[in-house]
Amino acid sequence: MVVAEFSRLGMSKEYIKNVLEKFDDHLNIDHNNRIIFSGRFGIGKSYFLNKFFEDESYKQKYFPIFLNPINYSIASNEDIFELLKFDILFQILSKDVIKFENLKFSKGNLLHQYFSNKFLEDFVSTTDLIGENIMEEQTSGSFGLLKNLGKLIGKISEVSVKDFENFKDQIQKNPELQAINEFLEQQQNKLGSFYENNTITQLIYDLIKNIENITTKKTVLIIDDLDRIDPEHIFRILNVFSAHVREEENKFGIEKVVLVCDLKNIKNIYHHFYGEHVDFFGYINKFYSIEPYEYSNKDYALKFKSEYYSEKYIDWENIRLLGFLFSDAIAKNFITARQLFNMDFSKKSVTDYYENFFRDRSIAVFEGARVSNFNEHRETYALLATTIYYFGSSTNFSKYVNQADFEVLLFEFEKSFVDIFSFLDFKQPKNDNNIYKTNYDFNYRFDSMGIELIPNSREIKKSDIKKVLLDAIKQYDNIIFN
Structure with missing residues (x-):
C-alpha cells in the first residue's frame, strides 16, 4: 500500500x-x-x-x-x-x-x-x-x-x-x-x-x-x-x-x-x-x-469521533462538540473535500484555534454598548469562533444548522448547549432562584450553580436547538472587542 x-x-x-x-x-x-x-x-x-x-x-x-x-x-x-x-x-x-x-x-x-x-x-x-x-x-x-x-x-x-x-x-x-x-x-x-x-x-x-x-x-x-x-x-x-x-x-x-x-x-x-x-x-x-x-465525504469523517474523544481532551466538552460538528458536516458535504485538503482539521490544530479564541475577553462591545466581565462566556465565544472559521463563514455554518439533525446534541453536550443559551442571554440581569422566560419553548432558572433549563434540557425540541444556535451565530457576528 x-x-x-x-x-x-x-x-x-x-x-x-x-x-x-x-x-x-x-x-x-x-x-x-x-x-x-x-x-x-x-x-x-x-x-x-x-x-x-x-x-x-x-x-x-x-x-x-x-x-x-x-x-x-x-x-x-x-x-x-x-x-x-x-x-x-x-x-x-x-x-x-x-x-x-x-x-x-x-x-x-x-x-x-x-x-x-x-x-x-x-x-x-x-x-x-x-x-x-x-x-x-x-x-x-x-x-x-x-x-x-x-x-x-x-x-x-x-x-x-x-x-x-x-x-x-x-x-x-x-x-x-x-x-x-x-x-x-x-x-x-x-x-x-x-x-x-x-x-x-x-x-x-x-x-x-x-x-x-x-x-x-x-x-x-x-x-x-x-x-x-x-x-x-x-x-x-x-x-x-x-x-x-x-x-x-x-x-x-x-x-x-x-x-x-x-x-x-x-x-x-x-x-x-x-x-x-x-x-x-x-x-x-x-x-x-x-x-x-x-465516493463519499463520510470516508473523511470516520476518524473524527475517535480522535476528538480520546486522551488529553476527553473532559473538554467543547472540543468533543467541535469534533461532532465537523464530522457530521463533512459527512453531509457542508465541509467539502477542497476545505479538507487545504485546512488542518486535526484535533491539535482545532484546539490551537480554540485556545487562541479563548484568550482574555474581559470587555466586549455589543450593539454599541460595553459588556463587562464577558470572560464568563469566552468558552462559548471560542466554540462559535472556531466553528465559523472552519466552516468558512457564519452563513455556511447557519446553512448547516438549518439542515442538521441535533438529536444527539443534548444527550452528549448538554453543558455546551446550556452555555450557548447563557451566551445569548448575557445582557439579562439575573437573581438566584428566579425563573426567566425565553423566546423559545422552554424557560430557565438561575442560581449560584448556574442555569437550569425548564423543562429538562433533554426534553427540549430539536427546533429550539436550531433556533438557539442560529441566534447565537447572529449574536456572535455583532460582538467586537476593544
Whole structure:
C-alpha cells in the first residue's frame, strides 16, 4: 500500500491519506480496468481526483489523462467520439513524455501509407470540428504541445514507402485478400464504429504504449462530469467504450478508464430516455469491471469521533462538540473535500484555534454598548469562533444548522448547549432562584450553580436547538472587542 505525502497539511493528512489509499486499493484490484467513480453533485469528485493524481506517491504510479466532455456540448452525437480522441491526443502531446526517436507505428494494415497521406488532413479537419474555444483552451501557452506535434509529423514522414509497396503488391496479386482488405479498411475507417481503427485511433494506441514503455506507469483515462452532458452524448460515450473491450483491453490500449458521475443521475437519465421499466442494472454493469466506486465525504469523517474523544481532551466538552460538528458536516458535504485538503482539521490544530479564541475577553462591545466581565462566556465565544472559521463563514455554518439533525446534541453536550443559551442571554440581569422566560419553548432558572433549563434540557425540541444556535451565530457576528 502506498502512503501519500501530505507534509504541508500537518496532522490532517491522516484523514486524507486513508481516503487516497482506499481509492488506490480499488484501482489496483486485479482486472479492474473500467471504473465508475460515483458521488453526488458538488461533493468534490473532480477536486479529489486531481489531488490524487497530483500527489507525489501516486504520480509515480499513474499517467492520468483528464477529459471533460462538457466542452463538447455544442457538437453532434456523431462528433463526440472524435472530439474525445483529439482531446486525448492534445493532452498526450502537451506532456513532454514521448521519445519520438524511439516511436514505432503498428504494422500490417496499410497504416503507414494512411499516416503518410492522411494524417494532416484528418488532424486539420477534426481541429475545425473541435472549435476555436476548445483549441484555445488546450493550446494556450503550450509551446510543448506545438513542439511535440512537429516532432510527431516529422516521424510520420519518415515511414518507409518501400515496406508499404511490398505489402500492397502481395494483396493486389490475390483477389481474395484484396476483397478482405477492402472490407476491413471500410469498417476501420467508420468513425466510432465497433471496428473503428482510423488514423488517430491507431496513433493514440501507439502513443499510449510508448508512454507505458517509457514511464512504466499505468495510463488512466478520466472522463469527468459524464452526467452533466446531453443524454445522447452520455450513452454514446458509454457504448463506445464498452464496445471496444477485447480480451479486457480498453479502447486505445489505455490500462484503466474512470467514468466520473453521479450514478443515481445516470439511472434517472436512462429511465427518462429509454423508459421507466427498462432494466438499468443490466445496461450499466458492463461499464465497470468489479463494482462502482462510491465516493463519499463520510470516508473523511470516520476518524473524527475517535480522535476528538480520546486522551488529553476527553473532559473538554467543547472540543468533543467541535469534533461532532465537523464530522457530521463533512459527512453531509457542508465541509467539502477542497476545505479538507487545504485546512488542518486535526484535533491539535482545532484546539490551537480554540485556545487562541479563548484568550482574555474581559470587555466586549455589543450593539454599541460595553459588556463587562464577558470572560464568563469566552468558552462559548471560542466554540462559535472556531466553528465559523472552519466552516468558512457564519452563513455556511447557519446553512448547516438549518439542515442538521441535533438529536444527539443534548444527550452528549448538554453543558455546551446550556452555555450557548447563557451566551445569548448575557445582557439579562439575573437573581438566584428566579425563573426567566425565553423566546423559545422552554424557560430557565438561575442560581449560584448556574442555569437550569425548564423543562429538562433533554426534553427540549430539536427546533429550539436550531433556533438557539442560529441566534447565537447572529449574536456572535455583532460582538467586537476593544
